[in-house]
Amino acid sequence: MSLLTQRCLLLALSLMLSLLGRPEKLTAQDVRPPNVIVVLCDNLGYGDVGCFGSKLHRTPHLDQMAAEGMKLTDLYAASGVCTPSRAALLTGCYPPRVDMHKSETGGAVLQPVSSKGLSPDEITIAELLKTKGYATTIIGKWHLGDQLPFLPTRQGFDSFYGIPYSDDMTPREGKPWPDLPLMRDEVVIDAPVDLNDATKLYTEEAIRFITENRERPFFLYLPQAMPGSTKAPYASDAFRGKSKNGPWGDSVEELDWSMGEILKSLKELKLDQQTLVIWTSDNGAPRRSPVQGSNEPLAGWGYTTAEGGMRVPTIAWWPGTISAGSACAEVASLMDLYPTIAGLAGASLPQDRVIDGKDILPLLKGEPGAKSPHEAFYYFMFDQLQAVRSGDWKLYLPLQEVKGGGWQQQKELFAEPRLFNLKEDLQETNNVAAQNPAVMKQMILLAEKIRADLGDDENPGPGRRSAGHFPEPTARVLP
Structure with missing residues (x-):
């Protein structure tokens, strides 16, 4: 829809409502649903950017994004590792509900040439948005199955540019x-790919997609490959060796540049108030030495x-809708993006299956009295x-x-249950299980x-569904 057509439609609707005695002011959002961009960094830690406390990395664009939007300080990935976290976000x-909690060999994440992948029977957020006329793309790292039935182009995305699994x-x-x-x-265009320019290339692709689809609603899923899983993360020439924290810092500072270019x-x-x-990040930074x-x-x-494994740094930005300089400390999850985005697009959630995420738009808008929609959040490993x-309470269950x-x-x-008040004890050092028997009882019931x-x-x-399985997997190689 052209801008001229949009304005004419807005004028007609405004006149109609005025005649009906409803003089509400209409905006472009009343005609066209908002664009949505989800940027998912890989292994980026909670304290790796300035607006979440880093004194080591220079992240002026992310800091400005937070100043213009909202920091969600208590938002969780649904896993501390990659594949399960991404499956949860998209579904x-x-x-465990979608059987993406482990690989077919019992590992934590899917490996190359895997017979397992996200089931084609699952309905991704991209598939929901397609029903409402959205252009959809993924640019970056997929990691939900590298066989043809599991690729993004078979899961609701119009296009895919990136790598099918981890950089390592x-x-x-x-x-x-x-x-x-x-x-x-669905075609390999380079192998082995040099990931030093990955962030730069992904950013260019993202801006091209935004520009080409500026006249229609779009969904851009940008799962960045960095800082990544290799011991020496990648960065382009413009950033390599420039930070105070070696390759890790170089990659973080380039990710900051990338977000700045996209917001610019x-x-x-003039899409900022429509987008x-x-x-955010898929999980916390892993333990490394040094x-x-x-x-x-x-x-x-x-x-x-x-907490450092699954609570992820998150910024929400939508000028005119999300208040500048705001913060939210209510419990939320990357799973919540699914129903929230669906609601914004006017897409109905599937009625034939359980969706664990909840609509958090009231939190994003900072509505008075808005609270977490979750009675509990559950930490699964495998x-x-x-x-x-x-x-504020977190209970670690006793495990043999x-x-x-x-x-x-x-x-x-x-060896024993551990109970922490996260509002007072982010380092999870003071076990107060013995002093809070009523809390313990309630947490065990949950x-x-x-x-x-x-x-x-x-x-x-009984609530688990099955992943997809492909009996004779083949490698993704150059034609």
Whole structure:
């Protein structure tokens, strides 16, 4: 729809409402649903950017984005690792519900040439938005299955430009994987891809997509590949060696530049007041020696169910709708983006399945009295329920065997239940279980509630659905 047509329609609608005795002022949002951009960094820590406390990395564009929008300080990924987290974001469901909590070999994430992937029977947010006329694209890292039935172009996205799995999944001894491929749609266009220019190229592709679709509603899913999973993250020449924190800092500062370029383009195209932008990460920064990323002031590291593993830095930006300089400390999740975005687009949620996410638009708008829509948030590692949060309280459940490589150095912590008040104890150091028996009882009841639905630890519940399986997987290689 052209801008002239939009203005004429607005004028006609305004006149009609005036004649009906309803003189409300209409905006373009009354005619066209908002554009949506979701930027998902890879392994970026809670404390890796300035507006969330970093004194090490220079992130002026993200800091300005937060100043113009909202910081969500208590928003969680649905997993401390990559594949499950991304599946949850796109389906609005806990990873065990969609059977994306582990690989077909029992690993934490899908590997190249995997027979498993996100089921084509699942309805992604991209598929919902397609029903409302949205242009959809993914630019970046997919990691929900590299076989043809599982690729983004079969899951609601008009186009795909990026890599099908993690940057560290390259050929080596014992891993006869193909060279890391760069794909456009369903075809490999380069392999092995040089990821040093990944952030730059993804940014250029994103701006091109925005510009080409400025006259219609669009959904841009930009899962950045950086800082990534390799021990030496990538950055382009313009940023390599320029930060105070080695390759990790270089990649973070280039991610900041990328977000700045995208927001600048939205403003230049006069799309800023028509576009909701969410910037976040798929999980916390992993433990490295020497230390690279930061999850401060939270406890713990990525690949765990500690706060630092699953609470992710999040900024929401939508000038004219989200108040500048605002903050929200209510419990929310990346799963909540699914029903929230669907509601903004006017798309109906599927009625034949459970969706765990909740609409958090009242939180984003800062409506008076708006509270978290979640009675509880559940921390799963693989299929094991390890912790529960309700309000300010977090309970780690006692476990005989602890799943997840990130916990193995501290698995003795799970010998007994541990209860923390996160409002007072972000470092999770003061176990107050003994002093709060009533809270303990309520938290255990919440754990039993989700176990009755999804099961726990090799005992699947009735609420689980099946992943997709492809019997004879082939490698994605250059034609």
